[in-house]
Amino acid sequence: MPTDTVEWETLNIPKxxxxxxxxxxxxxxxxxxxxxxxxxxxELIDDKESSETKLYASKTSDSNVSLTNEDTEAIFDLxxxxxxxxxxxxxxxxxxxxxxxxxxIWTPVLNRLLPKxxxxxxxxxxxxxxxxxxxxxxxxxxxKRATIINDNSRNEGARQDKPM
Amino acid sequence: xxxxxxxGRGKTxxxxxxxxxxxxxxxxxxxxxxxxxxxFTNLSDFKTYILSRQYILDKGNIKxxxxxxxxxxxxELSILLELFAYFRNCTVVIDEADALCSMKLLASSIINLTMxxxxxxxxxxxxxxxxxxxxxxxxxxxxQFIIFQVEESRDIKYLENRLxxxxxxxxxxxxxxxAIICKSGEKPELKKFPLFKEEIKK
Numbered sequence: 001m002p003t004d005t006v007e008w009e010t011l012n013i014p015k016x017x018x019x020x021x022x023x024x025x026x027x028x029x030x031x032x033x034x035x036x037x038x039x040x041x042x043e044l045i046d047d048k049e050s051s052e053t054k055l056y057a058s059k060t061s062d063s064n065v066s067l068t069n070e071d072t073e074a075i076f077d078l079x080x081x082x083x084x085x086x087x088x089x090x091x092x093x094x095x096x097x098x099x100x101x102x103x104x105i106w107t108p109v110l111n112r113l114l115p116k117x118x119x120x121x122x123x124x125x126x127x128x129x130x131x132x133x134x135x136x137x138x139x140x141x142x143x144k145r146a147t148i149i150n151d152n153s154r155n156e157g158a159r160q161d162k163p164m
Numbered sequence: 165x166x167x168x169x170x171x172g173r174g175k176t177x178x179x180x181x182x183x184x185x186x187x188x189x190x191x192x193x194x195x196x197x198x199x200x201x202x203x204f205t206n207l208s209d210f211k212t213y214i215l216s217r218q219y220i221l222d223k224g225n226i227k228x229x230x231x232x233x234x235x236x237x238x239x240e241l242s243i244l245l246e247l248f249a250y251f252r253n254c255t256v257v258i259d260e261a262d263a264l265c266s267m268k269l270l271a272s273s274i275i276n277l278t279m280x281x282x283x284x285x286x287x288x289x290x291x292x293x294x295x296x297x298x299x300x301x302x303x304x305x306x307x308q309f310i311i312f313q314v315e316e317s318r319d320i321k322y323l324e325n326r327l328x329x330x331x332x333x334x335x336x337x338x339x340x341x342x343a344i345i346c347k348s349g350e351k352p353e354l355k356k357f358p359l360f361k362e363e364i365k366k
Contacts, residue, residue: 031252032253034251037251038214041247
C-alpha cells in the first residue's frame with residue numbers, strides 16, 4: 001500500500017527482557033517524571049496480550065482501505081458539529097433541533113464512510129464524536145439509527161412548522 | 165501557547181518545526197499526523213516506557229526523547245492525560261485540543277495538567293480550530309496565541325474580544341502558512357512559516 005509517511009524502524013523489545021531502570025522511584029531531576037508516577041504506572045492494568053513493546057511511527061498498515069482527504073475532513077467536521085454528544089445513550093436525549101442537525105450531518109457521511117470503518121482514522125474520529133460508531137460490528141446498526149433519527153426529526157420538524 | 169486556525173492552514177506544520185528540537189516532547193496525536201516521530205499506540209507500551217525509560221532509550225538507540233500518543237480508546241487517552249500530572253521539565257502538545265476539551269472525560273484532566281504545568285516546568289501547546297471550545301481556565305493561562313486563517317464569524321469575534329489587539333492583517337485574509345503571533349504585552353506580528361523539513365522531503 002502506498003504511504004506518504006516518513007518511515008521509521010519498528011522497535012520490538014520483549015517485555016521479559018526489560019528491567020526497571022535504577023532511577024525508578026528516586027528523584028532523578030533529569031527524568032521527565034515525578035517519582036510518584038511510578039506507583040501510578042504500576043497500578044495500571046496491563047491488558048495487552050502482546051508480549052512485545054512496539055514503538056513506531058505508524059503507517060496505517062492495519063487497514064486495507066484509505067481515507068481520502070475529503071473523508072478525513074468530513075469526519076472532523078462531524079466531530080465539531082456535535083461537540084456536546086458524548087455517549088450513545090445521550091444521542092437519544094437530544095432535542096428535536098439537535099436531532100435534525102444530527103441526521104442531516106450523519107446520514108450522508110456515514111453512508112460514504114462506513115465501508116472504510118476499519119481505518120484507524122475513522123475509529124479515532126468516532127471516539128471524538130462520542131463513540132457513536134466506534135464499536136466494530138455495530139456500525140451499520142448505527143447508520144440505520146442515524147437514518148431513523150433523520151426521518152423522525154424531519155417529521156417532528158414538520159409538526160413544529162405547522163401554523164398554530 | 166494556543167495555535168488556532170482552520171484546517172490545512174499550517175497549524176500542525178508550525179508545531180512540527182517549532183518542537184523539532186525540543187525534548188522531552190510528548191504529543192497527543194489523535195489524528196496520527198506527527199509521523200516523523202515514534203508513537204505509542206497503547207497505554208501498555210507507555211507504561212513500560214515509564215517504568216523502564218532509560219532502558220528503552222538505550223536499547224532503542226533513541227537519540228531524541230520525542231514521542232507521541234495515537235491511542236485508539238477514549239479510556240486510554242483519559243488515563244494518559246491523568247498521568248501527565250506527574251510529568252515535569254518537558255513539552256506537551258495537545259493536538260485537536262478543542263475536540264478533546266469538549267469531552268467530559270478528558271476536560272478535567274487537561275485542566276489539571278494546565279494547573280500544574282508552571283510548577284512542574286511543563287511547556288504546553290494546545291492546537292485547535294475553535295479555541296472558544298477550550299475551557300476558559302486554560303485560555304486565561306495562555307501567554308501566546310498563534311492565529312492562522314479563520315473564517316467563521318464566531319471565531320473572529322472570539323479573537324477580537326479575547327485579544328483586544330489590532331492585527332496587522334485580518335484573520336480571514338491570512339494565506340496558508342501565514343499567521344499572526346500574539347505574545348502577551350507585545351504588538352501582534354505577522355509571519356509566514358515555511359514547510360517543515362520532513363514535509364519537504366515527501
